[in-house]
Amino acid sequence: MKLITWTQNRIFFYVIPQVIIVIIINWILISFKNKDEVKTSDDLNVLLVTLDTTRADRVGCYGYKKAKTPNLDFLAANGVMFSDAYCQVPLTLPSHCSLLTGTYPLYNQVHNNGFYYLDNSHLTLAEVLREEGFKTAAFVSSFTVDSRFGIDQGFDSYDDTFDADEILKNFRSEKRAEKVFTSFSHWLDRNFDEKFFCWVHFFDPHVPYDPPSPFREEFPEIPYDGEIAYMDHYIGRIVDKLKTKNIFDKTFIILAGDHGEAFGEKNEIDHGYFIYDVTLRIPLILYFPKRLPSNKVVESRARLIDIAPTVLEMLTIPVVKEIQGVSLLPYIEGRKKESLSSYIETYFPQENYGCSGLIGLVAGDWKYIQAPKPELYNLKLDPQEEKNVFYLRKKVASAMKKELERMIHEFSAKKEAGRKKLTSQEREKLRSLGYVDSGLPEGRKESILPDPKDKIAEYRLFFQGNVYETQGDFKRAQQYYEELLHLNPRIPHNYVRLAYVFQKMKKIKEAVQLLEQGRKRMPDSKIILAGLGFAYLNGGMKEEAIETCQQALRIDPKFFDVLFLAGTIMWMEKKWAEALDYFERAIEIEPENKILQQRYAFCLRAVEKR
Numbered sequence: 001m002k003l004i005t006w007t008q009n010r011i012f013f014y015v016i017p018q019v020i021i022v023i024i025i026n027w028i029l030i031s032f033k034n035k036d037e038v039k040t041s042d043d044l045n046v047l048l049v050t051l052d053t054t055r056a057d058r059v060g061c062y063g064y065k066k067a068k069t070p071n072l073d074f075l076a077a078n079g080v081m082f083s084d085a086y087c088q089v090p091l092t093l094p095s096h097c098s099l100l101t102g103t104y105p106l107y108n109q110v111h112n113n114g115f116y117y118l119d120n121s122h123l124t125l126a127e128v129l130r131e132e133g134f135k136t137a138a139f140v141s142s143f144t145v146d147s148r149f150g151i152d153q154g155f156d157s158y159d160d161t162f163d164a165d166e167i168l169k170n171f172r173s174e175k176r177a178e179k180v181f182t183s184f185s186h187w188l189d190r191n192f193d194e195k196f197f198c199w200v201h202f203f204d205p206h207v208p209y210d211p212p213s214p215f216r217e218e219f220p221e222i223p224y225d226g227e228i229a230y231m232d233h234y235i236g237r238i239v240d241k242l243k244t245k246n247i248f249d250k251t252f253i254i255l256a257g258d259h260g261e262a263f264g265e266k267n268e269i270d271h272g273y274f275i276y277d278v279t280l281r282i283p284l285i286l287y288f289p290k291r292l293p294s295n296k297v298v299e300s301r302a303r304l305i306d307i308a309p310t311v312l313e314m315l316t317i318p319v320v321k322e323i324q325g326v327s328l329l330p331y332i333e334g335r336k337k338e339s340l341s342s343y344i345e346t347y348f349p350q351e352n353y354g355c356s357g358l359i360g361l362v363a364g365d366w367k368y369i370q371a372p373k374p375e376l377y378n379l380k381l382d383p384q385e386e387k388n389v390f391y392l393r394k395k396v397a398s399a400m401k402k403e404l405e406r407m408i409h410e411f412s413a414k415k416e417a418g419r420k421k422l423t424s425q426e427r428e429k430l431r432s433l434g435y436v437d438s439g440l441p442e443g444r445k446e447s448i449l450p451d452p453k454d455k456i457a458e459y460r461l462f463f464q465g466n467v468y469e470t471q472g473d474f475k476r477a478q479q480y481y482e483e484l485l486h487l488n489p490r491i492p493h494n495y496v497r498l499a500y501v502f503q504k505m506k507k508i509k510e511a512v513q514l515l516e517q518g519r520k521r522m523p524d525s526k527i528i529l530a531g532l533g534f535a536y537l538n539g540g541m542k543e544e545a546i547e548t549c550q551q552a553l554r555i556d557p558k559f560f561d562v563l564f565l566a567g568t569i570m571w572m573e574k575k576w577a578e579a580l581d582y583f584e585r586a587i588e589i590e591p592e593n594k595i596l597q598q599r600y601a602f603c604l605r606a607v608e609k610r
């Protein structure tokens with residue numbers, strides 16, 4: 001009896017408490033250890049959704065009260081949200097090139113929209129994943145990321161048709177979220193049982209802000225928010241679609257903005273002209289239940305160039321050596337906490353408005369912008385970038401400038417070949433950005449081009465003219481564009497815009513005269529030559545048109561619009577073999593163009609009949 005009591009006492013007072021303590025300790029250890037642990041795997045799908053022109057501070061989960069973004073908010077609440085994410089260039093094509101290659105524009109050499117191509121020598125995330133056995137597909141919604149700019153590398157299918165009836169794509173060519181979703185949805189129906197990497201690009205929040213009903217009526221005052229709400233609705237449709245196919249839990253979803261949007265801050269509207277935070281800070285959300293933590297906010301700064309290495313690490317694929325970003329998984333797990341520095345730039349003010357381009361650096365609490373009138377901001381104390389302390393904090397400014405120079409040298413270089421030698425063209429470009437010592441006397445070394453801050457009025461003139469042009473008010477657009485040309489006759493775009501408006505008003509003679517003036521001033525401008533070719537044809541001057549096309553093609557043999565125009569002139573002249581030659585070259589660049597296919601087939605039959 002005594003023995004039983006002794007045993008009971010021992011169990012009751014010693015064994016049970018000890019077991020309970022061990023269980024509690026283990027539970028604490030396990031729950032502590034697993035809280036933010038990331039579980040990588042090579043067997044999952046990757047879905048990248050890019051949100052064009054979406055400012056982080058206009059999304060609900062980033063604190064914007066008026067937002068209607070329940071789907072983005074849901075994914076953030078159940079996934080990982082980066083509260084301080086930056087793009088490297090506030091322009092669509094360069095930003096997506098940085099994202100897909102994991103490299104700075106210094107390295108991938110895509111600095112602006114329109115006339116830059118991502119060279120084949122660069123490796124994209126799609127190429128790496130296709131090599132690893134992933135089915136790859138992209139559904140894009142704007143001409144800025146058309147396949148002709150080389151960004152389709154690695155995608156088995158690349159849907160960049162915008163309007164099937166459109167003869168020539170242009171910067172107004174775009175597709176609403178509904179159509180992008182439909183293409184994605186049809187593709188998924190056929191491919192959901194294979195391992196895939198898919199990129200869906202929504203362009204809706206970009207100008208013009210015109211959300212469809214009922215979002216238009218819901219946001220009558222702020223249609224931009226309506227566009228974001230409309231896009232969010234289709235993010236929800238994507239989630240539903242993945243659920244229907246039973247692959248929602250097998251798909252790693254990345255949602256990222258490509259740049260923000262300015263609404264008059266520092267007098268900027270739209271994006272691309274300056275490199276202030278309103279156009280650089282983007283939403284970045286990663287979602288993958290059971291593999292990524294839930295409801296986690298990472299406050300350390302992240303960058304678009306970090307997405308590709310993060311995806312590769314998630315898939316346990318070795319990170320490609322040319323990648324300049326870093327995996328964000330250690331930041332999600334809390335093993336690393338420091339904010340990543342980012343090189344930033346825009347060539348847009350120089351290439352489109354003839355003033356100095358801008359380069360800069362965001363590091364720690366500071367932002368430095370190298371310009372003819374340099375700027376330095378403490379982002380922590382002054383997040384609106386209102387107080388330029390460049391001349392007050394000289395030591396910080398000097399350290400930031402040095403670090404920027406170091407980064408330029410490090411990231412312009414090919415890793416395998418040591419420092420890359422700059423071509424004379426690249427050198428000229430950097431010189432005009434104020435980076436390379438230009439040999440000018442002290443004090444004038446920075447740049448001889450005007451500071452974009454001093455030319456913002458010209459930018460706003462263009463923007464207002466463009467608004468009138470979009471509304472079909474060509475008379476008023478003409479006034480604005482004429483003033484712009486008068487202020488800056490050295491910019492090819494200024495001739496082309498005005499000539500386009502003239503042609504819309506049936507003033508063909510004026511258009512031709514204007515473009516001929518432009519050609520006289522800038523004989524090597526391919527956009528003036530292309531514009532002149534079209535104007536000649538509109539005026540019935542086919543011979544002059546074809547000669548101008550040939551001049552343009554000598555400068556850029558892959559200029560699609562000009563190949564198409566030259567082929568069409570030959571086709572009209574019934575010179576089938578010549579037409580066929582131009583069309584063949586054009587079809588290589590844009591095989592999806594229906595009118596081109598028809599004309600090509602027509603010429604082919606005509607040549608065979610002979």
Ligand SMILES: [Zn+2]
Pocket residue numbers: 052053091092093258259
């Ligand atoms: Zn964009």
